[in-house]
Amino acid sequence: MNWKVMSVGLLFCVPLIFVLAKGFNYDPRALPEELTGEMAPDFSLNTLDGYPVSLTDLKGSVVVVNFWATWCVPCLQEHQELVASAEEFKPKGVAFLGVLYGDTKAKAEVYLKKHGAAYPTLLDEAQRTNIDYGVAGVPETFVIGRDGRIVKKYTGPVTKMELEVLLNDLLTR
C-alpha cells in the first residue's frame, strides 16, 4: 500500500465530492453577492484621458462603480439612467466611476462621445479589478458606502429610480 498516493488522492477527492454534494442545497441561478458587506477591493487605475484614480482617494464618500463594455447591449440600455443619476448625485458628493470590461480605450472613447459621459471611465488593462470584483458579465454595478464597504451589487442594467432610493438613503446615514 502506497500511503502517499492514497493520502494525496483522498485529500483531493473527498473535499471535492463533499463540496459537490453541498451544491445540491444551493440555487445556481441565485446571483453572486459575495462582496456585499465587505470592504470594496481597492484599485488604482487610469481614466481614458490618463488621470490616475484610486478608490482610497474617495474614502468617505459614497461611490458607484459600473463595469461596462461598448459591445454590451444592456450597458447601452442603462447608460442614460446612469448619466442622469450621476448628474443628480454628483453635486451631493456621490462619486461615479465606470470600469471598462474586456474592451479597448479607442472604442470606449467613440462610444462615450456618441452617447455622452457624465463621469470618468477607468481602464483595467490587466483585468485585475474585474477579477477582484468577480465580474462575470456586464453590466454590473457596485454601490460603496462612506465606510468603504460594498452596500449593494446590481447585475444587469440599473435604473435611475433604483439608484435614487439607495443613494438618498446612504446620504442621510
Next chain:
Amino acid sequence: MSGGIGISLLGRSMVLIALAVSVLGAFSGIAGGMKRSDKAWKWARICAYTAAAAMTLAIGLMEYALITNDFSVSYVAKVGSTTTPLWVTIVSLWSSLEGSILLWAFVLNGYIAAFAYFTKGKYVEHSSYTLGASLSVAVFFSFLVAGVADPFIAMDPVPTDGPGPNPLLQNHILMVIHPPALYLGYVGMAVPFGMGVASLLAGKIGAAWSVALRRWILLPWGFLTVGIILGGWWSYEVLGWGGYWAWDPVENASFLPWLTATAFIHSALIMERKDGLKGWGIVLLLVTFLLTLLGTFMTRSGVFNSVHSFTQTPIGPVFLAFLGFCSFVSLVLLSTRMDVLGSKQKSVPVVSRDSMFLLNNLLFAAFTFTVLIGTVYPLVHEAMTEKKLSIGEPYFNELGIPLSIAIVFLMGVGPALPWGNIDRQDALKRLTIPVVGGIVAIVLALVFGATGFTPLISFAVCGFALMTTLRELIEPASVRVERKAESWGKALWTTWSKTRRRTGGYVVHMGVIMVAVAVTGSGAFKDLSEVTLKEGQSVEIQEYRLTYTGKETVTESHRSSEIAKVSVLRSGREIGVLEPKLNNYFRMGSVIGTPAVHNFLDEDLYLNLVNMNADGSVVGLQVITQPLVLWLWLGGGMMMVGTLISAWPSRKRKRISSTTQQESA
C-alpha cells in the same frame, strides 16, 4: 394505445437484459483476468455483445416510439410533438435527460463490444480485466436507464400531444452532430479507463499494451475534440452568443478530460519507447474517466449555473455517488498496485525530447488544475461561507492564455530535439528554422495590423511551432529524394504511409496551430457595433457597406421566423445577402435569434438581428467583424483528420504484432 404499452414493456425488458448480462460479464471479465482463463474471458465477450445488442434494440424502440408519436411512452410525451419536423423528432432522443442517458448507455455498450471484438485473441489477462472493468461501468448506466432515468415509463392517461424539444435544440441541424460527438468522446473514455484498471490489476504494461492504450484513447479523444469545436461552432454560428468559448462550467467540463487525455497521449509515447511514466500514465487515464463523470455530473445535476440549463434531477446524487465510488476504487488500485508497474527510465537529460514530454505533461496538468479550480471554486466558497461568488472569463484567460502559449511553444521545441542525450550546438541548429518562422510570423502579424504584446507573442510561437511541424512532416521525404532520387510526391507518400502514427500526430499539431492562430486573432481583434437601419438605408462599417432591403416572414409547422435581408458589399465587391433572423417557437413561446455569418479567409462578418419593428420597416442589427475565425473550424477538422490517420487500424502491423503481443503484454 396497447402498442405504446408494448413499447414501454419491450424497451424496459431490453434495458433489464443489458443490465443483467453486464453484471455477468463484469464478473466473468475480472475472473478471466485473475485466473487467465480463456473460458471466462470468452463469456465476458459474449456478455459484452449481448448487452450491446439489447441496448441497440432499446434505442431502436425509443426511436420508433418518437417517430410514430407514441405518447404513451413517457419520454415521447416529454419531448415529442406532432408539429415537430422528422429530423428534429429523430434527434430529440438526446434533447433531454432520460434519452441522453439511454444514448450514453448504448454508445458505452457499443464501445465495449468493439473492444471485445478487436482484442479477441490478444493479451488475455489485460483484455479480460478491461472487459470486467468497463462492463462494471456499463452496469451503472444500465441501472440508471432502468431506474432513475427510465425513459420507458408507460403513461396513463396517454396525452394527445407533447411540448416538443427545447427550441434552442430545434434551431439547427448541428444538433444532430454536436451532442453525439461529445458522447462518443466522453463515453469512449470508459474503455481506456477499463484498460488502465486492467494494467494495475495485471501489474504490468508492455510495449504492445501501451500502443493499444494509446490507440483506444485516440478515437474518443478525436470525438471529444470535434464535440468541443462543434459546440463552439454551434454557439457562434447558430445561437448568436457572439463567441465560441465562454468558460462556461459545461464547456469547462468537456475541456478537462480533453486536457488529461491529451497529456496521456503524449506520456504513452514515453511508456512505449522508454518504459517510463507508467504510473503517471495510468493516473492520467483514470483521472480522464473520472473527469468525464464529473463533466456529466456538472451538466446534469443542476448544481452549476450554465447555458446548458438542465433542471435539477434525481440523477445528480446518484451520479455523485458513482463518481465517489469510482474515485475510491481508482485510489485503492493506484495506491496498492501502482508501484508494481515499475519504470525503467530513471533519469532524463535536461534538454531532450524526453524532458519536453515531461514538461508537456506538467503544463497539461497545471492547465487541468487551473480550469478545475476556476470551475469548482464558486461551490467551495459557497460551502464554506454560505455566500455566492462568481469566477468569470478574466480569471481563465489570465491563466489559460500563458499556459496555452507555453504548450504551443513546446510543440515547436519538443519535436525539434532528438531523444536522449543531445549536443547543445546541434540543438541550437535544429531550432534556427523555427525561430526564423517565429520572427516571420511577428512581421506578418504587424503588417496585417496586429498590436499588443500577448497576441504578437502568440502569433510568434505559432510560427515557431509551424516550422518545426512542417519540417518533421517533410524532412524524411527529402532524405529519400536526395538518396534514392525519388520524386517528391512519391517520397512524401512513402514516408507518410510508412509512419502513419507519427504523420497523423503532426497533422494534429498543424490543426492545433491553426486553432491557436484563430483564437489569437479572433479573441484580440474583434470589433462590434450596433446600427439601426430603415428599409433601403445603407451604412458603412469598416470596408463593408450594409443595406437593409426588407423583411421576409417564413412560417413552418413549429416556428415562424422574421428574416432581415441585408445585402453586403465588401470594398465595393458584391458579397451577397445575409439573413439574420428571429425565430418564434409556438409551443415554447420563446424567441430565439439565428445570426447570419459570412466567413472570409481573413475574417468573419457576423450579423445579429436584435430587434425589428412591427411592419419590418426598421431593424436593429449587431455587426461584428472578427478575424481568422474560419481557421478555428478548419483547424478542428485538421485535428480530426490527423487523429484518423493516426488511429486507423493497420492490417500489416496487426498481423505481425498479434504473435508478439501475447508475450510482451
